[in-house]
Amino acid sequence: MPEPHIRPARAEDAGELAVLDRAIWSTLHAVTPRPQPPYQPFFDERHPPQEYLVAEGEGRVLGYVRLARSTPLASNAHVLAVQGFAVAEEARGRGVGRALIRAAVTEARGRGARRLTLRVLGHNTPARRLYESEGFAVEGVLPGEFHLDGRYVDDVCMGRSL
16 A cells, blocks of 8 residues: 555545444554444534644545544643544554554644553553654553443553754
């Protein structure tokens, strides 16, 4: 697979992104119940297209990353957070996730951020390895924060300087 093209999301991406989001739902990374019809819009007031970068390849959307402020506080305006990240199942292991994370770092710098943070479930080893390889470090762990599939799962807070 050639390197994916990363671009800002557009309003017309909503349908394809929503289908991707539902297709990859798993307790490996999701803490909310599996989406059921009627589905909520992918983009809304709290999740505008401007917060998303999209990976494209082979004529279709392969993934996305969402960058947003973690708080509305002026004292925290220098920090952006990855608040959504998805890669199509068939595109995993092909560099799409890495390209999205690198694009998120570049975008965060371009927006004037000095730090980039994220949260990942403790049992999501592939994602944790990717983040660590891209310079993120564990900054905190909330033990047993979520109960998923009959077991307690840690919430791992990671971050990096930009």
